[in-house]
Amino acid sequence: MNEPELKPLRFDTRVRLAIFAPIGRLLMRFGYQPFAERCSWCHKDLPGGAASYINGRRVCDHCAERGRRRMVRAAWAYVSLSAVLIIVTGTGVVMSFRRGDPDAWEILPIMIAVSFSPLVLLWGVLRTMKAANKHAEEHELAVVRFSALRAFLKESIPGDGL
Ligand SMILES: [Zn+2]
Numbered sequence: 001m002n003e004p005e006l007k008p009l010r011f012d013t014r015v016r017l018a019i020f021a022p023i024g025r026l027l028m029r030f031g032y033q034p035f036a037e038r039c040s041w042c043h044k045d046l047p048g049g050a051a052s053y054i055n056g057r058r059v060c061d062h063c064a065e066r067g068r069r070r071m072v073r074a075a076w077a078y079v080s081l082s083a084v085l086i087i088v089t090g091t092g093v094v095m096s097f098r099r100g101d102p103d104a105w106e107i108l109p110i111m112i113a114v115s116f117s118p119l120v121l122l123w124g125v126l127r128t129m130k131a132a133n134k135h136a137e138e139h140e141l142a143v144v145r146f147s148a149l150r151a152f153l154k155e156s157i158p159g160d161g162l
Contacts (some may be wrong), residue, residue, distance in 0.1 A: 035139075035146035039063055048144035056132030058139065078122040085115040 052064035
């Protein structure tokens with residue numbers, strides 16, 4: 001049976017470990033839990049693999065439903081604001097043309113831009129939220145691995161408060 005050969009760590013890796021490992025241990029002593037199996041909204045226990053992600057935050061099903069409803073409400077608010085703006089600015093543009101205003105053509109693109117700005121904003125927000133959830137799977141995997149590591153350490157080093 002050939003043993004896997006263990007190479008010594010590179011010098012810069014050792015230096016980094018010597019600096020950051022004690023800081024990490026100290027933070028965890030003070031209660032910092034980087035990959036805690038909790039919902040980040042209601043702080044209830046949430047085992048790995050069962051989480052949803054909203055805006056990059058790990059949440060439980062209950063909070064995900066709450067967040068979804070909140071987002072749908074916000075989206076409808078944006079859409080109705082846009083609809084109101086389209087009606088108001090459209091009326092303004094039509095009245096300008098009826099009056100024979102020579103500047104009516106110049107105000108038209110501005111009015112269109114103003115009317116559709118809430119929809120553009122909504123699109124931007126949705127894109128940002130999706131981008132925040134891009135690494136959700138990797139984060140979930142990290143949560144599972146970290147809890148396995150923690151369980152292993154608890155088993156192998158009794159009395160260690162990790
Ligand atoms: Zn929750």
